[in-house]
Amino acid sequence: MFCSKCGNTIDDSALVCPNCGCPTSNYEVHQEETQVQQLDDIATEKSNSSKKLGIISIILSIIPYTTTIGIILAIVGLVKSSSNLLDKNDPVVKQAKKLCIIGLCLGVSVTIIYNILVFTYF
Numbered sequence: 624m625f626c627s628k629c630g631n632t633i634d635d636s637a638l639v640c641p642n643c644g645c646p647t648s649n650y651e652v653h654q655e656e657t658q659v660q661q662l663d664d665i666a667t668e669k670s671n672s673s674k675k676l677g678i679i680s681i682i683l684s685i686i687p688y689t690t691t692i693g694i695i696l697a698i699v700g701l702v703k704s705s706s707n708l709l710d711k712n713d714p715v716v717k718q719a720k721k722l723c724i725i726g727l728c729l730g731v732s733v734t735i736i737y738n739i740l741v742f743t744y745f
Contacts, residue, residue: 624647626640626643626647626694628643628645629642629645631659638653666706667715668702669706670704670713670716671724673704674715675720675722676696676697676719677718677720677723677725679720679726680697680723680727681693683730684697684727685733687737690730693726694731697727703719704716704719704720711718
């Protein structure tokens with residue numbers, strides 16, 4: 624391969640010309656691959672954080688005095704797992720949504736049961 628700027632012979636896998644530093648066509652492909660990888664990393668991080676929020680919301684929803692926090696975390700997890708960056712068919716995203724829904728349902732149920740018991744017996 625030849626450099627488009629200086630005409631120097633360069634390696635076919637080179638990203639830039641070693642003589643003048645001009646980017647090659649490989650550089651553009653490398654940049655696109657890097658951007659795609661970065662978006663994939665962000666999506667994976669978001670789906671994993673949504674999954675963690677779902678698990679924490681389930682735990683907090685079982686404890687009577689922390690149900691509100693559990694409900695809020697479940698809602699935040701649902702919003703994060705519904706992001707446009709995430710693949711809706713990804714099993715991790717589906718699992719995160721299920722965990723958040725379970726946390727939300729548990730939180731609401733425990734809150735209702737707790738309030739019924741408190742107002743009935745006190």
